[in-house]
Amino acid sequence: MNRRPSRRLLSGIALSALLAGTAACGPFGSDDGKAAADGPSFTVAAAGDILIHPQLTEQARKDAKVTGKGEKGLDFDPMLAGIKPVISRADLAICHFEPVAGKPEGPFESFPAFIVPPQITTTIKNIGYDTCSTASNHTLDHGAVGVKSTLDALDKAGVRHTGSARGAAEAAKPNIIDVKGVKVAQLSFAGGFNGHKIPEDKPWLVNQTSIRQIKAAERRARDAGAEVVILSIHWGREHQPTPNAVQLDLARRIAKQTGINLVIGHHAHVVQPMEKIGDTWVAYGLGNQIARHEVPSGLSEEGVTGWFEFTKRGGEWDVRAKYVPTFIEIPPDPDAAGAVPEGSVKEHRLVDVAAALRDGKGLTAQQRARYRLAFERTQGTLLNRGAGEDGLEPLEPLP
Template identity: 30%
Template sequence: MIIIRKNKHTIIFLFLATTIIGCGTLQVTETEKIKDRSDDKNTIIKETPENKIEYYNNEDENVGEVSEVSKIEENHTDSIVSDFTEEISEENKKHVELLMVGDILLHMPIEEAAIDESGNYDFDFIFENMKEEISKADIAMVNQEVIIGGKDLGVSGYPSFNAPYEIGDALVNAGFDTICHATNHSLDKGKKALLNTCEYWETNHPEINVVGINKDRSHYENIKIIEKNGIKIAVLNYTYGTNGIAMPEDMPYAVNLMDEKKVTEDLKYAEDNADFTIVCPHWGTEYNLGVDSYQKKWTEIFRENGADLIFGTHPHVIEPIELLNDGDEIITNNHGNGDMLVYYSLGNFVNWTSGKGEGIANRMVGGMAKVKIRKTDKEVAIDEYEVRALVCHVKKGHEGITVYPLNDYSPELASENEIVKQDSSFSKEYCVELCNNVWGNEWK
């Protein structure tokens, strides 16, 4: 590994090498593509006969060289590598990149698009365009709107949902590592489906963080704290209700409800044991582009009790983003009535409602929240935040449904989205205008 500082930027060269012990000689045998962090260009490294390494951009223009790199004192190389490793290690410990998307709402047309002629399900196609971005996050979160009870219980859509286990596999393949399950549909198929869901995750993907539903009381009472890059992050997930379906008599703890006593106790535990607290409430009014009184009430409760970040779901449309601050310019950790960032609703990630008429187009636009938190000597706080607009593209046929970044979605592709048949106002221009109206200039 060679590290060169040029124009106050660090450029890292990676190559395969052989080392002759005692002679301190490194011989370059193969080079790889790297990224020049000073200008973010893809760069190719080339070795010249004069034992120099030259690096070129995509236009094959020479943009610099390094002399005499084939012979380096072994202890000097070790020092460079050691210094670099220490620098990267310390930097990684300072921040975590969080990502959250909205509802995985599996209406029957989506289930039907995922099944092949042999009756096997595969949902990977939904996430194909977003997988790379999702996988880059340190913690990638998603709201799994419907229960994953398995196809033996019968795959079903609205109004009483149940999904096959393969949707869970697809979420993991896409890069999600934290699944929010507390929704109004958590008990659609009763106790059996909920326990099946818990067992599926524990058996097939024990590494995944599952919040919001509980197989036993200990899960209900324990707060999920994820440690990443030296930062402890509490993740809390609650729903306003379960569509009038009562908790199983022997499992009153099955789903986390927005009970004020429970929520405040959890927040106190998180404040005492974690560096940063995220709350994912399933709240609000369906299809409402604004913030209702219920959300305002709970926002104050969350803020008063030390929550730092809110990722809201349930309305199935996007809602505003608000930074509640204590008056200081710098965002600091919330220890009660301090700084708190609220994404009121991230809308749907994927859906294909059967509804028709005005407002249906709104349900096709979702948000991908991206928040970087940073650890200083004193505390952990939000450093940067944004939202990326997404659009769900639906077309009849096998694997005909996927999600695109709105900025990459062409007017021509929008005209082919079959949701146009259900709401003729849907278009690329309509989606952009919707994001402007709800998010202003805060979206990408």
């Protein structure tokens, strides 16, 4: 596959020639320097880690008492409703489901070996997700039984999945979704499993990262008819907003040695940059979609939903990247007397930052300031590897 170099790598002479060549069509050309679309187009939304901590389960319990909905007294829908307009608008929406799903009535467990309410998978479906990656460092927290219960819950909710499997045949079958007539495959890999080993008699249980295995999975997807391949990958160091050397090296190998069209990363629980390598967009880390760490860091409440516009131009897929900053509202812990600061938030809620600021209803001055910080810090992180030069921009600007 022919891959053009990133615009950052064009020499000054080549860039001048390019601008001169497009001047006849307006300041930047009527098509922004791209060949006219000659094929289908579709949009993809992809968000960060879904990791249900005990405080979120308790919030779902409180919300169920208000809504009268949910199952076994848990309703996660209100918690994630803020992002539904974006997720449900995409032609293909991809989530990352990190923990093990258990039984609706529990018992549930938190770190280090998660078992979370399967009711969250119903909410994942309700807000518009089509498919989830399931390869993470927590996939093997409860062995093959946990893998089965997780995939059973996603199946029951009607959400596609890839990355772990209940058998060899399931593992070998690519996850291919028809998106506006285009066959799109999702792959999912993770670097390790918190010290758990993949059982020798069940090598298909979860996908462990290697460039060889990624190439083989892409080849199977292409052989099965996939026209576009998207890789979800669990990598990097937790709570580090800078991608490490392993991520940077592997991203370049994927871009140069495979035909994968988009790489979306998870695991850091904080936002990491996006970068275009050749023709391949890499989102190193999308932060948290929803989580409530024992000690919130400020960065761990901030996340991003990547928005990717695929268009066939000149027989090749052109991908344009945008982003939606998000923020998780977390109620403060009460003090020794059981009191919380006046005016503090009372519920865990996922917020589309730009949409909330544009609407503005009921926001305190503190919330306005915090949302602006989340947007600006997310933007700064996303752009710090030159992605702005390759066209990365917010789906909706900061009001």
